[in-house]
Amino acid sequence: MAARHQRCPGVTTAMSDPQPPIVELRGVSKSFGRLHVLHEIDLCLERGKTTVVIGESGTGKSVLLKHMLGLLHPDKGQVYVDGRRVDKLREKEWVPVRRRFGYLFQMGALFDSFTAGQNVAFPLQEHTNKSDAEITEIVARKLALVGLDGIQSKMPGELSGGQRKRVALARAIAMDPDIIVYDEPTTGLDPIRSDTINDLIIKLKNELAVTSVVVTHDMVSAFKVADRVLMLHQGRFIADGTADDFRRSTDPRVQAFVTGDADLQMSHLDQTEAPQGGTAS
Numbered sequence: 001m002a003a004r005h006q007r008c009p010g011v012t013t014a015m016s017d018p019q020p021p022i023v024e025l026r027g028v029s030k031s032f033g034r035l036h037v038l039h040e041i042d043l044c045l046e047r048g049k050t051t052v053v054i055g056e057s058g059t060g061k062s063v064l065l066k067h068m069l070g071l072l073h074p075d076k077g078q079v080y081v082d083g084r085r086v087d088k089l090r091e092k093e094w095v096p097v098r099r100r101f102g103y104l105f106q107m108g109a110l111f112d113s114f115t116a117g118q119n120v121a122f123p124l125q126e127h128t129n130k131s132d133a134e135i136t137e138i139v140a141r142k143l144a145l146v147g148l149d150g151i152q153s154k155m156p157g158e159l160s161g162g163q164r165k166r167v168a169l170a171r172a173i174a175m176d177p178d179i180i181v182y183d184e185p186t187t188g189l190d191p192i193r194s195d196t197i198n199d200l201i202i203k204l205k206n207e208l209a210v211t212s213v214v215v216t217h218d219m220v221s222a223f224k225v226a227d228r229v230l231m232l233h234q235g236r237f238i239a240d241g242t243a244d245d246f247r248r249s250t251d252p253r254v255q256a257f258v259t260g261d262a263d264l265q266m267s268h269l270d271q272t273e274a275p276q277g278g279t280a281s
């Protein structure tokens with residue numbers, strides 16, 4: 001699990017590659033009052049690859065993602081998108097940067113009073129001058145990508161949890177993002193529906209050539225979709241490698257998490273400082 005790129009550990013991009021990392025966090029620290037959530041985090045997302053961040057509930061995975069989207073700002077450190085520093089941008093200047101991202105939040109609820117089709121159309125109506133006919137065509141195409149073309153007129157309440165997630169994903173890709181951010185995409189879904197989402201993450205990566213970042217505590221999902229996995233623990237990355245590297249890891253903290261072994265986790269907690277408070281995710 002050694003670093004392969006001096007400035008961007010884990011990223012295999014040749015040093016001579018003229019393109020900067022698509023997203024980069026440099027030395028990002030974030031606290032809420034006395035709760036230190038992120039400690040000098042360095043992270044580069046490799047273009048066209050899927051980077052997965054795993055870690056227990058409340059470790060700061062969502063906080064990490066929010067720094068990429070300008071929804072939270074670092075106390076220390078910098079955030080770059082395509083080599084441009086963005087963490088000091090004003091709210092208005094964030095708008096075009098955020099448009100490069102599609103995001104599927106854990107609580108990424110659909111608008112309940114809109115049909116599935118209207119939900120997917122929403123960002124296109126808000127942010128583009130496309131005609132109704134063009135929007136209808138794009139909505140059909142995006143829903144087809146997630147395997148749901150034809151459900152345009154259904155209300156969210158008529159859909160299963162997995163279908164709602166897929167409509168939210170169709171909405172996330174409506175604007176053709178370069179980067180898709182997934183926050184716990186499989187949480188709350190049964191194994192079959194989770195696997196449908198995993199397959200979609202892989203399909204969108206391949207068909208849309210997007211860069212993906214997934215945060216999850218679902219190891220099955222992490223191992224299936226990841227090109228690279230990082231484990232966040234008490235504000236720092238403690239492991240970085242492929243799924244196979246993680247399976248073979250002898251680090252007890254990694255093993256406890258990968259195997260979901262509660263006893264190992266408890267014995268580990270006994271040896272270290274108390275876990276960071278809060279269970280929000």
Ligand SMILES: Nc1ncnc2c1ncn2[C@@H]1O[C@H](COP(=O)(O)OP(=O)(O)O)[C@@H](O)[C@H]1O
Nearest residue numbers: 032037057058059060061062063277278280281
């Ligand atoms: N806006 C906020 N204000 C105060 N505390 C927060 C805020 N956002 C997150 N936290 C706290 O930061 C920690 C990490 O949260 P989060 O990133 O949501 O964890 P997770 O890894 O489950 O996604 C938690 O203790 C949470 O309560």
Ligand SMILES: [Mg+2]
Nearest residue numbers: 061062280281
């Ligand atoms: Mg979270």
